[in-house]
Structure formats: structure tokens, C-alpha cells
Amino acid sequence: MTLLSSLPRKLRFTIVLAAAASLAAGLCSVGMIAVINRVLATQGAGAARLALPFAALALAVLACRTLASTLFVQVSQSALARIRAQICARFIGAPYAHIEQTGNARVQAALADDSTHVANGLSVIPVVLTNAMVVLGCLAYLAWLSWQTFAIACAIILAGSWFYHRNHRRALVHLKQASAAQDVLHGQFKALVAGARELKLNQDKQHGFLHGALEASLEAVRAARTRGLSIFFVALGFGSFLFFAVIGGVLFAPRATPLAPAVMTGFTIMFLYIMSPLESLLNALPALSMARLAYARIEALGADAEPEAPARPLPAAPFVSVALAGASHRYFHEAENSFFALGPVDLELRAGEIVFLVGGNGSGKTTLAKLLAGLYPALAGEARYNGAAVDPTHLADYRALFSAVFSDFHLFETLLAHDPRDDALANRLVERFQLGHKVSVRDGRFTTQALSQGQRKRLALIVACLEGRPVLVLDEWAADQDPLFKEIFYREVLPELRAQGKAVLVISHDDRYFGVADRVIRIENGQIAQPARDGGAPAQAPQAPPARRHDDALAAPAA
Structure with a gap:
């Protein structure tokens, strides 16, 4: 079962409404850039005529982004509460032997970390949708300006996406390792509180715990998560470099890219503008990936144990x-x-x-x-x-x-x-x-x-x-x-x-x-x-x- 399909119909409708608002915000943002480029291309000749459309589009972006963000906050917090309730119900509904095998640390990790990652993944959906629409809209505008600019933009995005996807798979391996290490760390946190008396009585034990098991668990989580997220951001940096390289080629090697001045201006503005939404879009992907992994871990919690049948009233007979x-x-x-x-x-x-x-x-x-x-x-x-x-x-x-x-x-x-x-x-x-x-x-x-x-x-x-x-x-x-x-x-x-x-x-x-x-x-x-x-x-x-x-x-x- 996917996360969205597990949500009640009311929340799914809210997600659809928020998604529509996010897409509208992205489309209006592209419209604003097109208006700006039109004013620059005509050297301000039609500025008075385009002022009202620009203001309307700016207000529409503000309203749509605010609506989408507000709705997705409601969805993410409702989903967080619902997922935590489901984890608790699934945990206590499993056979007792399975409850003992699962252990406190695994359940705490699901309630604290995994469910939070799922909620964070839902909260970045408006960012993904809005910026995806901005990127698609900008590409469409570049195609309208010049098919050459459109081809260049597509080539860059495809090259950056390939590089990103290749590193994305490597990063997920480390993030999975970090999730497993997090379960162990929760067990150490529980031991820290439950064994505080024993640790206070014996400095050697205290030192051994803090600099032994606890430090090893902290380091395992830190190292795995640092490697995973670092790979993500290296990929992002390479994508930004590609964009600047192409902009430099258009501006400083005009013979290699014979574009009309108006087209060159539009191309540069669009490329500069598309960089931020594209980076935001790629920055949001780790949160979505972690949400997907976290939800898979939540689904796996108790998946191998059949829930017990609920208790029924016993026959009204004297106990013997x-x-x-x-x-x-x-x-x-x-x-x-x-x-x-x-x-x-x-x-x-x-x-x-x-x-x-x-x-x-x-x-x-x-x-x-x-x-x-x-x-x-x-x-x-x-x-x-x-x-x-x-x-x-x-x-x-x-x-x-x-x-x-x-x-x-x-x-x-x-x-x-x-x-x-x-x-x-x-x-x-x-x-x-x-x-x-x-x-x-x-x-x-x-x-x-x-x-x-x-x-x-x-x-x-x-x-x-x-x-x-x-x-x-x-x-x-x-x-x-x-x-x-x-x-x-x-x-x-x-x-x-x-x-x-x-x-x-x-x-x-x-x-x-x-x-x-x-x-x-x-x-x-x-x-x-x-x-x-x-x-x-x-x-x-x-x-x-x-x-x-x-x-x-x-x-x-x-x-």
C-alpha cells in the first residue's frame, strides 16, 4: 500500500487541491518571467500595458503558493498523527511474541524518525510541484523563443538528471544504512535513561558507555547520513555548474551560438531563473526519498505478523x-x-x-x-x-x-x-x-x-x-x-x-x-x-x- 492510498478520502482531496494550487503557482511564475522578458525585449515600450498582467500574476503566485503550503501543512500533520496512531495500533495488535521481538528501539524509531520523515516528504510536495511546473513552463517558453535554445536546455537537464540519478541510487544505500543504525541508536538512548543510576555509580562504566557503544552508534548514523546527503549535494553542484557553463558559452562565445539579441536575453533570463527552481526541486528529492524509505520501514513493521482477532464477549457462564x-x-x-x-x-x-x-x-x-x-x-x-x-x-x-x-x-x-x-x-x-x-x-x-x-x-x-x-x-x-x-x-x-x-x-x-x-x-x-x-x-x-x-x-x- 502506498502512502497516498492509505490516507482517507478527505485528505486525498486536500492533496489534489493543494497540488492544483502548486501547479497554478508555477504556471503563473513562468508567466511573470515571460512578461519581464517582453518588457526587456521591447526596451520598456509596452511596460504600461503589461503592468496590470504582471501585478495580477504576482498576486496569483502569492495566493497559490500560500494556499498550497497551508494545505500541505494540514495534510502532513494529519498524516503524521494518523501514521503514528496506525503504528501504535499495529504494534499492540500483533501477537505478543512479535511485540517482544520487535523491541522498543524499533518502535521508537518508527514513531519518532520514520513518521517524521514521511511528514517532511509530504510537506515538500508543493515545492516539487511548483518548481516542476516552473521548469516545464520555462522549457516551453524557450521552445517558443528558439528551438535551438530549447534543445540546449533539454540536453543540459538530461545530462544533469542522468548524473543526479546515478548518484541518487548510491546515496539511498547510505541512507538505508543510516536508518538501520538509527534503530540501534534509539536503543542506546533508552539505555542511557534506564541505566543512569548505574552509570552515575561507576565512572568506568559511564566512560565505556559514552565513548563505546553510544559513540559508535552516533558515529554510524552520522557517517552514513553524511555520505548519503553529501552525494546528493555533489550532484546538485554539478548541475548548477552545467547551467553556468552554457550561459557563459552563450554570452561569451556568440559565434558558437548565433542567437538574436532578444532571444539571447530571454535565454539568459530563463536559464538564470530556472536554476533556482531546479535546485529547489532536486533539493526536495532527498526528503521524498527518505519519506519513501521511511514509509517502507513503517509498512514492514509487523508485516510478517498477522494481527490478532479482536476480543469477543465470553459466554455468560460461571468461571470454573x-x-x-x-x-x-x-x-x-x-x-x-x-x-x-x-x-x-x-x-x-x-x-x-x-x-x-x-x-x-x-x-x-x-x-x-x-x-x-x-x-x-x-x-x-x-x-x-x-x-x-x-x-x-x-x-x-x-x-x-x-x-x-x-x-x-x-x-x-x-x-x-x-x-x-x-x-x-x-x-x-x-x-x-x-x-x-x-x-x-x-x-x-x-x-x-x-x-x-x-x-x-x-x-x-x-x-x-x-x-x-x-x-x-x-x-x-x-x-x-x-x-x-x-x-x-x-x-x-x-x-x-x-x-x-x-x-x-x-x-x-x-x-x-x-x-x-x-x-x-x-x-x-x-x-x-x-x-x-x-x-x-x-x-x-x-x-x-x-x-x-x-x-x-x-x-x-x-x-
């Missing part, structure tokens, strides 16, 4: 269980340069049950949790809901059963999908989680996130509870909690969640609290290493979850 049956998954482990295989595993979470998932680092705990939650599709086996197999093409429906707080969670500034009734319940939960002295919820927004990691995890759990979904996944949630609230979490919060009928999967290393669980499952090297065992608390019978978004059992005062 979710399960994996013979499910497996694998992914490439860059640190070890090998594939990590999970499964096949069988795992069931029932309503009103707390299951602890334990194991060493790298054993596959988080991968198993993501597989159970439908973030990863099972390469073999299947996911089940209430005993029935889940259609792999509709994992979004299955994911609607889950809320999760992963170890690398993100806490949004607002309660997305906000219900005004959530504020009161959210503030009761804030008090229940001992955060009332630091934060509250107003109009669906946390008053602050300037909290410790453990406190922010409490807010993330509050958000998960407000979603009112029957399955809750907590990945190392208690790792950053102080001893007092860790005790509250295991002894009070988890039992209360069980009492609500939720199925809770807790990834934990806190063996002193394993007795809280109904079952403890150990995983090693991607395999369940021992059968599930009872944790000491009987599982309740399956029951329907409470009414969505209005259960405030957790908001009761701490015992």
Missing part, C-alpha cells in the same frame, strides 16, 4: 477453571545462543484456588505464566477454559479472563477503561494497601507515582483487582515488599482473593509462605519437576466470580 493440556512453547535465548523449550506441561487453575509456581532463575516460570495467560500461543497442545479447548485464533477472548502483575510491569498514569465508580473503590484499596498517606485516585488518575518499587507494585495490584477478572497472575509480586506488608499479602490478601472465587497463580521464592497455597508446583528447565502438592488450605468449590468492578472485599480494614 483455565488449563494447559500438553502445551509447549520455545524461543531463542540470546544470552546462551540457543533455544529455550518449555513443556509439554499440564496445568490447571481452578476457581477459589491459590497455586504457587516455584523454581530457579531461568527455569521458565514467567514463560509458563505468559503461556497460561494466552500471551504466547501454544506450539503444541492447547489452552482450555472450563474444560473446553480454546480456539488458537481467538486467544484475545481467552486473555480477557486474566489480570496480571509481572515483574517488569508498567503502571499507567490513569485507570484505563475508567468507570467513575472505580474511584471510591480504588481509594479504599489504596487505604487497605497502606498507601493512603502517599497517593489517592482522582478522576481515574493516581495523584503521584513517585513511590518505591514495592509501593508501585501495590498500585499495580489495585489496578488488577479493579479489573474484576477471575484469574490473577502475580509474578514475584512480593519480592519488593517490606516484611510487614509481605506478611499482610500472604496471610490476608491472598486468602481474600481466594474467598472471592479467583484463581491466583503466584510466582514466588518465599518458601515460608508455601503453606498458604492450595498447591505448590515446581518447574525446572521448562518442565514441571514434581507433581502438584497440597499447600495445606483446601480449595473451595468452583463459583461464579463477583460482579465485575464492584467487589470491594479487599477494601476491608486489615485484621
Whole structure:
């Protein structure tokens, strides 16, 4: 799909109108030069008669250029906003495994650099159209003056265009290299911010980062972009030289070009005038080329991943269980340069049950949790809901059963999908989680996130509870909690969640609290290493979850 075809009809109509205004501006500019040449050729004899047409043409150029530029600014900014929205929608609409593979740096480059290059390419279209019309109009006027002048002009333009096109292809190679290097640079920028604390603590690390990886990325972008753009401007300079050479030949070697004085004057004026529009036209081509490359990169983002089907309402049936049956998954482990295989595993979470998932680092705990939650599709086996197999093409429906707080969670500034009734319940939960002295919820927004990691995890759990979904996944949630609230979490919060009928999967290393669980499952090297065992608390019978978004059992005062 091309950029223009992807735009809505209203914007395409605006582009047509702006293009017409640009062409009209170029045509009127040629008319002005023709009037000037006529006055010079007649030595001012018809100046009074031509003054009004000249003024009309000047005003028309002003009006048409202003209209075209204004319209194209609207188009470029609308297209920029639309492209960025499409990038975000395409990114989040792709399968989660593809999202992880794409990475932050590539998406940031698309949103910041590629989309901006596309908008800049649209903004130079009036320059291209106007100056293209000026060049064509000047050539037509030269043909009317003398076919010899027209032939000379065409020969020069063809020679300059051939030289430019030859170098244009070379320049694009370097610009593509610069775009690829820009992705890496965005990753370094992210590392600079995320690792600022570590860099401040260690001057050697700071020096190594600034003068190693970051400097190498900056230099790669600079060198590739400098080479590409330099080739463009060398070609432009050669084209200007050709024009001056021909003008010099006409003026200083009149025997080689026997033209009438009036024709020679018109030829010189036209050539001097055509140089600026032609240079502007060629100067705009790099922006168009970069826009084309950038849009191709945007189109390639997620092109190899089929978007997931949107979630549909689940059947209005009491929640009983979710399960994996013979499910497996694998992914490439860059640190070890090998594939990590999970499964096949069988795992069931029932309503009103707390299951602890334990194991060493790298054993596959988080991968198993993501597989159970439908973030990863099972390469073999299947996911089940209430005993029935889940259609792999509709994992979004299955994911609607889950809320999760992963170890690398993100806490949004607002309660997305906000219900005004959530504020009161959210503030009761804030008090229940001992955060009332630091934060509250107003109009669906946390008053602050300037909290410790453990406190922010409490807010993330509050958000998960407000979603009112029957399955809750907590990945190392208690790792950053102080001893007092860790005790509250295991002894009070988890039992209360069980009492609500939720199925809770807790990834934990806190063996002193394993007795809280109904079952403890150990995983090693991607395999369940021992059968599930009872944790000491009987599982309740399956029951329907409470009414969505209005259960405030957790908001009761701490015992």
C-alpha cells in the first residue's frame, strides 16, 4: 500500500487541491518571467500595458503558493498523527511474541524518525510541484523563443538528471544504512535513561558507555547520513555548474551560438531563473526519498505478523477453571545462543484456588505464566477454559479472563477503561494497601507515582483487582515488599482473593509462605519437576466470580 492510498478520502482531496494550487503557482511564475522578458525585449515600450498582467500574476503566485503550503501543512500533520496512531495500533495488535521481538528501539524509531520523515516528504510536495511546473513552463517558453535554445536546455537537464540519478541510487544505500543504525541508536538512548543510576555509580562504566557503544552508534548514523546527503549535494553542484557553463558559452562565445539579441536575453533570463527552481526541486528529492524509505520501514513493521482477532464477549457462564493440556512453547535465548523449550506441561487453575509456581532463575516460570495467560500461543497442545479447548485464533477472548502483575510491569498514569465508580473503590484499596498517606485516585488518575518499587507494585495490584477478572497472575509480586506488608499479602490478601472465587497463580521464592497455597508446583528447565502438592488450605468449590468492578472485599480494614 502506498502512502497516498492509505490516507482517507478527505485528505486525498486536500492533496489534489493543494497540488492544483502548486501547479497554478508555477504556471503563473513562468508567466511573470515571460512578461519581464517582453518588457526587456521591447526596451520598456509596452511596460504600461503589461503592468496590470504582471501585478495580477504576482498576486496569483502569492495566493497559490500560500494556499498550497497551508494545505500541505494540514495534510502532513494529519498524516503524521494518523501514521503514528496506525503504528501504535499495529504494534499492540500483533501477537505478543512479535511485540517482544520487535523491541522498543524499533518502535521508537518508527514513531519518532520514520513518521517524521514521511511528514517532511509530504510537506515538500508543493515545492516539487511548483518548481516542476516552473521548469516545464520555462522549457516551453524557450521552445517558443528558439528551438535551438530549447534543445540546449533539454540536453543540459538530461545530462544533469542522468548524473543526479546515478548518484541518487548510491546515496539511498547510505541512507538505508543510516536508518538501520538509527534503530540501534534509539536503543542506546533508552539505555542511557534506564541505566543512569548505574552509570552515575561507576565512572568506568559511564566512560565505556559514552565513548563505546553510544559513540559508535552516533558515529554510524552520522557517517552514513553524511555520505548519503553529501552525494546528493555533489550532484546538485554539478548541475548548477552545467547551467553556468552554457550561459557563459552563450554570452561569451556568440559565434558558437548565433542567437538574436532578444532571444539571447530571454535565454539568459530563463536559464538564470530556472536554476533556482531546479535546485529547489532536486533539493526536495532527498526528503521524498527518505519519506519513501521511511514509509517502507513503517509498512514492514509487523508485516510478517498477522494481527490478532479482536476480543469477543465470553459466554455468560460461571468461571470454573483455565488449563494447559500438553502445551509447549520455545524461543531463542540470546544470552546462551540457543533455544529455550518449555513443556509439554499440564496445568490447571481452578476457581477459589491459590497455586504457587516455584523454581530457579531461568527455569521458565514467567514463560509458563505468559503461556497460561494466552500471551504466547501454544506450539503444541492447547489452552482450555472450563474444560473446553480454546480456539488458537481467538486467544484475545481467552486473555480477557486474566489480570496480571509481572515483574517488569508498567503502571499507567490513569485507570484505563475508567468507570467513575472505580474511584471510591480504588481509594479504599489504596487505604487497605497502606498507601493512603502517599497517593489517592482522582478522576481515574493516581495523584503521584513517585513511590518505591514495592509501593508501585501495590498500585499495580489495585489496578488488577479493579479489573474484576477471575484469574490473577502475580509474578514475584512480593519480592519488593517490606516484611510487614509481605506478611499482610500472604496471610490476608491472598486468602481474600481466594474467598472471592479467583484463581491466583503466584510466582514466588518465599518458601515460608508455601503453606498458604492450595498447591505448590515446581518447574525446572521448562518442565514441571514434581507433581502438584497440597499447600495445606483446601480449595473451595468452583463459583461464579463477583460482579465485575464492584467487589470491594479487599477494601476491608486489615485484621
